Amino acid sequence: MSPAIAAALALGSAYAAVGAAVAIVAAATRTLHLAVGPILVAGVLVHLVLVSPAVGVAAPVALLIAIGVGVLLSAVLGPVVLDRLPTGAPALIGLVVAAGVIDAVVARTITARPVVADVLVPTPAIADVDPAVVAALLIGVPLALGCSVLLARTRWGRLVRIVGGEPDAAVALGRSPGVVRASALGLAGGAAVIAGLLAAPLVTVSTAQAGGLTVRAVAAAALLGTGGPLTALVGGFLLGAAEVAGGAWWPAAGAEVVVAGVVVAALVVRGDQQRRSWGRPW
Amino acid sequence: MSRLRRPGTGGPAGRTAGCLERPSVAAAVLASVVLLVTLGPDPVPVAGARLLALAALVAAAGVTVARVRAVDLGAAAVAGVGALTGAVLPAVAGWPALLGLPLGVVSGAVLGTLHGAVIGRTGRQLGALATLAIGVAVVQVLGTLDVIGGVGGFHAVGLATRGGDRSDALAVGIVALVVIVAAGAAARRPRAAAAAVATADPALAASLGRSPVVDVAVVGGIGGGLLGAGGALLAVVDGSVVPGAYGLQLVAALVVGASVGGAGWLGPLVGAALVWGPTTLFPLAPLVGSAPVLLTAGPLGLGLLAWRRGRSLLPPAPAASLTPGNDARRRRGVDDGTAMEASSGTSPPVLRLRGTPTPSGPVDLTVARGEIVAVTGPNGSGKSTLLARIGGQLPDDGTVDLDGRAAPRGARRRARAGVARSWQRPPEVAVADIRVTARLGGGDLDAEAAAADLLGPTVTTTPAGAQLIRVVGSRPLVALLDEPTDLPPDLVGRLVRLLAAGGAAVVLVDHRPEVAAYADHVERLGGDEEVGG
Numbered sequence: 123m124s125p126a127i128a129a130a131l132a133l134g135s136a137y138a139a140v141g142a143a144v145a146i147v148a149a150a151t152r153t154l155h156l157a158v159g160p161i162l163v164a165g166v167l168v169h170l171v172l173v174s175p176a177v178g179v180a181a182p183v184a185l186l187i188a189i190g191v192g193v194l195l196s197a198v199l200g201p202v203v204l205d206r207l208p209t210g211a212p213a214l215i216g217l218v219v220a221a222g223v224i225d226a227v228v229a230r231t232i233t234a235r236p237v238v239a240d241v242l243v244p245t246p247a248i249a250d251v252d253p254a255v256v257a258a259l260l261i262g263v264p265l266a267l268g269c270s271v272l273l274a275r276t277r278w279g280r281l282v283r284i285v286g287g288e289p290d291a292a293v294a295l296g297r298s299p300g301v302v303r304a305s306a307l308g309l310a311g312g313a314a315v316i317a318g319l320l321a322a323p324l325v326t327v328s329t330a331q332a333g334g335l336t337v338r339a340v341a342a343a344a345l346l347g348t349g350g351p352l353t354a355l356v357g358g359f360l361l362g363a364a365e366v367a368g369g370a371w372w373p374a375a376g377a378e379v380v381v382a383g384v385v386v387a388a389l390v391v392r393g394d395q396q397r398r399s400w401g402r403p404w
Numbered sequence: 405m406s407r408l409r410r411p412g413t414g415g416p417a418g419r420t421a422g423c424l425e426r427p428s429v430a431a432a433v434l435a436s437v438v439l440l441v442t443l444g445p446d447p448v449p450v451a452g453a454r455l456l457a458l459a460a461l462v463a464a465a466g467v468t469v470a471r472v473r474a475v476d477l478g479a480a481a482v483a484g485v486g487a488l489t490g491a492v493l494p495a496v497a498g499w500p501a502l503l504g505l506p507l508g509v510v511s512g513a514v515l516g517t518l519h520g521a522v523i524g525r526t527g528r529q530l531g532a533l534a535t536l537a538i539g540v541a542v543v544q545v546l547g548t549l550d551v552i553g554g555v556g557g558f559h560a561v562g563l564a565t566r567g568g569d570r571s572d573a574l575a576v577g578i579v580a581l582v583v584i585v586a587a588g589a590a591a592r593r594p595r596a597a598a599a600a601v602a603t604a605d606p607a608l609a610a611s612l613g614r615s616p617v618v619d620v621a622v623v624g625g626i627g628g629g630l631l632g633a634g635g636a637l638l639a640v641v642d643g644s645v646v647p648g649a650y651g652l653q654l655v656a657a658l659v660v661g662a663s664v665g666g667a668g669w670l671g672p673l674v675g676a677a678l679v680w681g682p683t684t685l686f687p688l689a690p691l692v693g694s695a696p697v698l699l700t701a702g703p704l705g706l707g708l709l710a711w712r713r714g715r716s717l718l719p720p721a722p723a724a725s726l727t728p729g730n731d732a733r734r735r736r737g738v739d740d741g742t743a744m745e746a747s748s749g750t751s752p753p754v755l756r757l758r759g760t761p762t763p764s765g766p767v768d769l770t771v772a773r774g775e776i777v778a779v780t781g782p783n784g785s786g787k788s789t790l791l792a793r794i795g796g797q798l799p800d801d802g803t804v805d806l807d808g809r810a811a812p813r814g815a816r817r818r819a820r821a822g823v824a825r826s827w828q829r830p831p832e833v834a835v836a837d838i839r840v841t842a843r844l845g846g847g848d849l850d851a852e853a854a855a856a857d858l859l860g861p862t863v864t865t866t867p868a869g870a871q872l873i874r875v876v877g878s879r880p881l882v883a884l885l886d887e888p889t890d891l892p893p894d895l896v897g898r899l900v901r902l903l904a905a906g907g908a909a910v911v912l913v914d915h916r917p918e919v920a921a922y923a924d925h926v927e928r929l930g931g932d933e934e935v936g937g
Contacts, residue, residue, distance in 0.1 A: 154529055156477075156536070160652070203706065210604075210832075211473040212714030214532055215659050218477060219702050222656020226696035229653075333540040333652040340533050375544040382541035386534050389526045 125252070129324055130366040131359070132255040135262025136321040138358025141342025142269035142351030143313035148343060149273060149350065150282040150306035151204055153213050157221035158196070158314050159336025164224060165192035165315030166327045167232045188319070189312045195224060196311025200304035221336065229329040254323035262320050265313060266358065270351035272309075282306055314339060325365075334378055338365070341385045347392070360384065430669035434584060437673065438577035442570055449573035450641075451684045456580035457638040458661075458680050463587035463672035464630035466662035468516075470671065470716055471591040472599040472623055474523045475532035478539030479658050482519070482628045483635030484546055484650030486512040490636025492645050505579070508636030509629040515542070516628010517621050520599075524620030528603050539655065546647035576641055583633050588669035590626045597840040599623040604833040607797055612838070612874075613819035613845045656698055660705035666716030674717055678705060754909040755882050756805040760793050762786030764930040766803075771882070771909040776900050778920040779913045781929030787913040788828065790929070791884045794911065795825045807881065820845070822881030824874075826888060828913075830867030842874045851906060852877035858898055863891060872899055876906070883908040887915070897922035 140158065147155045165188040171177060172184035179187070203216040248256050273279040281302050285292045289299040318327055318335070327335070342357040361381060368380025441452030465479045476482075490508020494500065519538065523531030590596060602609035602616035609616045639645045657679045665675025679701040682689075708717065754773045759766035763786040771777050779787050792798040796811070796818035804811040812821055831838070855876035856864045863869035868890035875883055876899070883903045888896050896919050900910050912923060920926050 154533060156532065206706075206710035208714045210714075211469075211475055211528060212663070212709055214475045214529065215469070215663050216706055216709065218475070218532075219656045219660045219698070219706055222653045222660075222698045223702035225652050225656075226698045226702075230696055230699075330648060330651070333536060333655075334544075336652075337533065337537045337540055341537065344530060344533060374548040375541070378541040378544040382537040385537040386522060389530050389534050390522060 126366050126370060128251050128255040130363040132252075132258035132262075132324055132362070133321055133365055134359035134362025135258040135266075136317040136358070137338045137342045137361050138355040139262040139265040139269075139320070140310070140314045140317035140339040141354030141358045142266035143310035144339055144343040145350045145354045146269055146273050146279075146282060147306050147310045149286045150303050151200075151213075152209060152286055153204065153217065154340050154344060155196075155307070155310055156214060156217040156336060156340065157199060157224065158310060158339045159332040159334070160221045160224040160228060160329070161192050161195045161311050162314035162318040162335050162339065163327055163329055163332045164195060164228045164232075165189065165311070166318040166322050167228060167329075169315070169319060170322075171232060185319070189315050192311035192315035193308040194311070196314070197304045197308030200300060200307050204303060204307075205300050221332070225329050225332045254320075258320040258324075262317065262358075263355070265316065266351055266355045269309075269313070269354075273350055278302075278305070334381070337381060337385060341381075345385060345388045427669070430588065431585070433670055434581050434673070438574070438581055441577055442574045446569065449569045451687075453573035453576040453580075454638070454641045455676055455680055455684050456577050457634065457641050459672045459676035460580040460583035460587075460637055461631065461634035462658060462661040462665060462675045462679070463584040463667075464627055464634045465658040466665065466667040466672055466675070467587050467590050467596070467627035467630065468520070468523075468599075468620075468624055469659050469662040469667075470665070471596050471667035472603050472620065474520070474528055474599070474603045474620060474624070475535075475659065476516075476519050476523065476624065476627070477532050477536035477655050477659075478515070478519050478542065479535075479627075479631055480650040480652075480654035481539035481542040481546075482512050482515045482631040483638070483654070483658075484543060484645070484647060485515055486632025486635030487639035487645045487650075488546060488549070488647075490632060491639035502579075505633055505636055508632040510632070512632020512635065513625045513629035516631060517625035519628065520624015521617050521621035523624065524599075524602055524606075524615075524617035527606060531603075536655075540651075543647055543650050546650070549647075576637060579633070579637055583630050583637070584672055585669060587627070587630050587672065588667070590623070590630070591667040593623075594840045594844050595619060596623050597837040598844055600837045601833050601841045605831040607815065608827070608831045608833060608838070609841065610815035611795060611797070611819050611825055612842050613816055614841060615816055653696065653698055657701065660698075660701060660709075663714075664705050664708050664717055666718040668718050671716055671718040678708075752808070754807055755794065755911070757790075757794070758803045758805070760790065760800055760803040762790050762793075762929060767927070767929065769911075769927055771911060773881075773907050773909055774904045775925065776904050776910040776912060776923045778923035778926045779911060779929060780915060780920060780926060785930035787929055788886055791825060791886050791911065791913060794882065795819075795823055795884050823884065824878045824880035824882070825884035826871045826875050826886060828887040828889075830871050830890070835865070835867055835870040838870065838874060842878060845878070847874075847877040848879045849877070851879055855899065855902060858902060859891075859895060863895065866890065876903055879906060880908045883910045885910070885912045885914075887913050889914065889916070893918035 140162065144155045144158055168191050169184050169188035172179040172187060173181050199217065199220055203220050204213055207213045207216045273282060281292060281297055284295070285299045285302045292299045292302065321327065338361050342361055343354045345357040345360065346353045361384065364380045364384040365377045368376035368378070370376070372379065438456065441456065442449055444452065461483055465476070468474045468476045469479070486508035489511040490504040493507060494504035519535045522534045522538070526534055598609065598614050598619040599622070601612070602614060602619045606616040609619065661675030661679040662672070664678055665671035665673070679697055682700055683697050752772065753770040755769070755771040757767055757769040759768060763784060764781065767790060769777065779790060781787055789798065793800040794804055796813065796815035800811070802810060806821055806823070812818055852873050855873045859869050859873065864873060868888060872885070872888060872891070875885070885900065893916050896914065900912055900922055903910050912919070914920065
């Protein structure tokens with residue numbers, strides 16, 4: 123397998139994993155999780171700092187702490203932002219402002235320089251494929267599929283869909299829409315950190331990339347319509363391929379340019395369908 | 405005859421905002437701020453000029469973010485492009501700063517137009533994603549340019565004058581003032597109202613004959629041009645441009661400043677003061693002066709937005725009123741006299757359906773000028789689907805004829821051909837914006853006033869009443885009313901009679917027998933045809 127294809131598959135798996143979780147947030151809140159990028163960066167940087175020789179925390183513990191940071195940062199956006207602002211522009215603006223605050227805090231408090239991260243889970247090279255790629259495929263794809271099962275086949279997933287469609291119905295069932303939304307957001311935060319750690323050996327993850335990572339995570343969920351986590355899987359691989367192709371074409375900025383081109387083209391070409399499929403409140 | 409109430413000025417807060425947003429009051433306040441900044445002791449002039457430049461950026465971002473409610477997450481990148489072309493390019497070429505300003509405006513307008521078109525095409529939420537993607541790519545490309553300083557930052561032209569800090573601050577303040585005033589004026593344009601409708605509800609915009617892509621692109625272009633000017637101005641004050649600074653944090657700062665302040669003339673000053681004021685006024689304070697601006701402005705802005713339920717502190721001034729003639733009537737050749745004489749028995753059919761598909765099966769229907777047809781049927785029988793196929797919101801497979809010819813495709817073209825419709829759930833869009841947008845296509849104030857008289861002052865101001873007034877004011881060839889159940893049967897009945905008397909072929913979906921009694925003909929979907937009325 124060529125390194126480019128392997129990198130595309132690995133990045134695609136990572137973006138699919140976070141995209142699938144973002145799709146669950148969309149199902150619960152009818153809002154795109156525009157703060158997911160800085161949360162991903164925060165979790166990855168926390169992990170890198172904790173496992174660095176200066177701190178020396180064991181990798182599994184550092185992983186748990188990093189995921190906890192992601193879950194907490196994301197879940198708190200429910201009660202702090204989404205539950206307090208009307209849907210539509212105010213909710214989106216609230217998420218963007220929260221993203222900016224998280225980005226600013228991380229940029230100020232975590233001064234670690236971007237480093238090439240270790241592979242998240244020690245994985246043997248299979249048929250000369252980079253262990254980082256193997257790890258990304260073995261963790262990212264099942265994570266995305268797990269999100270799909272979670273949304274489609276579990277009671278919690280049904281509750282998520284009820285809350286997204288008609289919050290009053292959830293209240294009538296004795297469930298709190300706020301708690302369900304926060305749990306979906308927390309899941310996305312945790313998945314984002316895992317995805318970030320899967321991608322970190324292959325791409326730079328720092329606060330400067332927060333916007334670009336947000337684009338990839340959210341676009342994976344939204345690019346091909348409202349198919350949910352399974353669609354995010356395809357979207358993730360598409361974006362991974364676009365990023366690698368763009369990087370090969372123009373190393374300095376090609377990845378962002380091609381990813382933006384793919385996102386805009388996919389959304390614009392299917393504009394009417396996208397608007398209809400994402401529903402009226404969008 | 406009752407007067408249509410101007411929205412947004414009803415309560416005490418609205419009156420206060422209305423007073424502050426009067427052009428004369430706003431101009432006086434803004435001029436006073438510029439003078440105070442200029443005359444203050446050092447370092448007030450330079451710090452104040454920077455704050456005014458930032459207020460100009462907030463004002464420019466507010467055109468789309470606060471007025472149109474389109475979440476343009478590429479706004480910072482637009483400002484960055486404006487800074488580079490408006491301030492760095494003159495430095496490279498040795499031009500005076502003010503010559504660079506038009507370049508910043510043009511480059512910002514081009515990028516802003518692209519953002520607006522994408523938002524108009526994809527809607528608010530996906531538009532936010534698309535503009536973020538474009539913005540990230542643009543900033544990345546800017547970072548690769550090696551004009552003078554390379555990726556670490558570019559040297560921009562210095563301040564405009566050679567007369568010291570005060571004259572520099574005055575020059576910057578005046579240009580910032582112009583940008584703020586221009587942004588406030590742009591927010592009052594009818595086109596901004598049309599863009600707001602297009603962003604909130606593209607289907608409604610199309611049913612009013614508008615193109616969401618064009619309307620949002622035009623307003624995005626204006627906002628982008630002003631963002632470009634603001635970016636150039638800020639770069640001139642700072643003396644440098646660092647591409648990485650035009651990323652996520654600046655976007656967040658701009659949108660929170662614009663959202664909290666509002667899109668009027670004074671709102672941007674409030675927004676900029678909220679975001680950058682503490683850092684500017686207390687640069688030596690331990691936390692406030694050194695921490696990123698969003699650390700304090702972010703939570704404060706979110707708290708204010710939550711308190712105001714997403715509304716800005718200073719509500720935008722109402723859109724400039726239009727004084728339409730009777731364009732709709734002239735365009736469609738509807739004459740009052742002949743219309744009043746129209747009757748179902750003698751008039752030629754205006755609307756003819758030939759096997760139009762619905763969930764209950766194909767429907768054949770003929771409606772003449774001045775005729776009222778009520779469509780009834782159980783839930784899911786396809787009543788709203790039928791209206792959507794007539795209105796062009798759904799494809800009709802060429803089964804709809806208007807005035808003897810095949811109806812044009814699409815809701816926008818059909819609206820321009822004279823099809824007007826109301827919705828079962830009134831759109832969640834400001835009534836005033838819908839009214840202004842409808843009048844852009846040529847409305848009839850007399851007809852609107854007649855409908856408002858009929859409905860009464862209380863109903864007139866409700867979304868349900870407003871959309872019916874809009875339908876009447878458009879003097880339609882075909883009027884489609886989808887379950888106006890928010891209104892009492894007698895009001896609906898009298899209103900459809902008014903529409904029919906004006907010459908419209910009326911198709912009304914309503915379950916209530918009292919309403920159906922006003923119809924000349926009742927078409928039942930999912931059952932046998934009945935004749936009533």
